[in-house]
Amino acid sequence: MSLYQLSKLLYVLNRDDEAKRQWREDPAALVDGFPLTGEERQAVLGHDIGLLYVLGVNGQILMHFAALCGIAWADYLRLMREGVQTYGPVRAGLYAMTTQFDERVAGI
Amino acid sequence: MTLVYTGICSHAPGITARADMADPALRDPFYAALERQRQEILATRPDALMIVAAEHFANFFMNSMPAYAIGMGDSYSGPIEDPDWLKIPPRIAKGDPDLGRRLVAEMLQTVDVSYCEEWQFDHGIIVPLHFLDPGNEMTIIPANINCQGPPLTPLHRAWAFGEAIRRAADSVPERIALVCTGGISHWPATPDSGKINEAWDRDFLDRWAANDRDRLLAYSDAETYRDAGQGGFEIRTFIAAAAAARGNGEVQFFAPIPIFAVGCTVGRMEII
Numbered sequence: 607m608s609l610y611q612l613s614k615l616l617y618v619l620n621r622d623d624e625a626k627r628q629w630r631e632d633p634a635a636l637v638d639g640f641p642l643t644g645e646e647r648q649a650v651l652g653h654d655i656g657l658l659y660v661l662g663v664n665g666q667i668l669m670h671f672a673a674l675c676g677i678a679w680a681d682y683l684r685l686m687r688e689g690v691q692t693y694g695p696v697r698a699g700l701y702a703m704t705t706q707f708d709e710r711v712a713g714i
Numbered sequence: 715m716t717l718v719y720t721g722i723c724s725h726a727p728g729i730t731a732r733a734d735m736a737d738p739a740l741r742d743p744f745y746a747a748l749e750r751q752r753q754e755i756l757a758t759r760p761d762a763l764m765i766v767a768a769e770h771f772a773n774f775f776m777n778s779m780p781a782y783a784i785g786m787g788d789s790y791s792g793p794i795e796d797p798d799w800l801k802i803p804p805r806i807a808k809g810d811p812d813l814g815r816r817l818v819a820e821m822l823q824t825v826d827v828s829y830c831e832e833w834q835f836d837h838g839i840i841v842p843l844h845f846l847d848p849g850n851e852m853t854i855i856p857a858n859i860n861c862q863g864p865p866l867t868p869l870h871r872a873w874a875f876g877e878a879i880r881r882a883a884d885s886v887p888e889r890i891a892l893v894c895t896g897g898i899s900h901w902p903a904t905p906d907s908g909k910i911n912e913a914w915d916r917d918f919l920d921r922w923a924a925n926d927r928d929r930l931l932a933y934s935d936a937e938t939y940r941d942a943g944q945g946g947f948e949i950r951t952f953i954a955a956a957a958a959a960r961g962n963g964e965v966q967f968f969a970p971i972p973i974f975a976v977g978c979t980v981g982r983m984e985i986i
Contacts, residue, residue: 613776614776614777617771620771620772620795621794664771665903665904666862666902669903673795673799674796679731679732683905686905687905700944701904704901704906704909704943705906710908711901711906711908712907712972713972714735714973
């Protein structure tokens with residue numbers, strides 16, 4: 607588990623145009639620059655928002671990664687819920703889910 | 715006395731990014747309150763606008779996280795988010811390194827702050843600026859309180875930070891307007907986005923409007939997290955406003971707008 611490195615990767619990707627270019631052209635090379643576990647690496651390369659959320663990535667970073675992957679807001683919220691259903695509760699950090707699976711608190 | 719204006723407002727990215735998904739009956743009065751805030755700030759003829767924000771891993775990350783930071787750059791770019799996502803066009807905001815340096819120097823008499831000659835504005839600053847300085851004409855002094863990555867600065871230190879802002883603003887000849895921006899209860903960017911504890915928000919705003927220092931500082935972080943979510947940690951910015959202005963606050967607008975993920979707030983404070 608290297609949540610810090612996973613978060614750092616997404617932080618860099620959110621703010622750095624060169625990293626964004628690399629993400630478009632050769633995402634695996636970009637990701638390999640960070641010491642991630644196999645699960646973390648797969649979550650990023652697979653755009654697995656639900657797993658990234660459960661691993662504990664801060665939502666303020668994750669929502670921009672989701673946008674970068676072309677995921678609309680309603681889908682972003684849904685994918686996090688599905689992640690908790692699939693992988694279990696959030697394992698680290700502050701961004702735990704406190705509502706029920708079928709709640710739609712954003713109204714969408 | 716050169717602190718000429720103190721106010722608070724929300725900064726959630728949904729305010730612009732998801733504007734078209736909001737009920738106009740809720741959204742438009744909120745936008746109107748922000749426009750009124752813009753006019754009130756302008757009427758005080760400020761030389762610079764200091765924005766105390768709670769940013770979200772745009773400049774400051776867990777590799778090196780300051781509890782407090784002040785900008786003293788020549789200029790600032792933003793938004794750091796995708797402009798098409800945030801629906802705010804890129805801008806280069808004007809800074810004032812000399813003023814920033816003098817403010818920081820005075821604040822350091824009582825609080826320890828980082829200072830930054832580079833700063834990319836994220837939604838925490840650019841959303842308020844989008845409404846309060848749409849023409850990109852003002853000189854901006856950005857400031858930040860870490861409300862994202864624990865350990866967080868204690869509330870009484872946020873109060874001390876606000877006091878230091880006041881003292882620093884009063885020590886310079888420039889006319890300083892202060893806007894402190896944060897959320898009250900909210901669970902942003904989680905599956906709970908849109909959850910708002912309205913009763914908790916109204917109670918907090920009562921404490922804020924009364925400038926009741928003891929009650930503003932009475933929350934533990936565990937209580938805030940339980941009742942107001944991780945977004946509730948941003949009350950630090952509103953607390954700093956109260957410490958800087960010293961007077962009573964007036965909540966000019968408050969309404970939960972779930973698609974914006976926060977109880978949208980605009981207020982001003984009497985400076986005494």
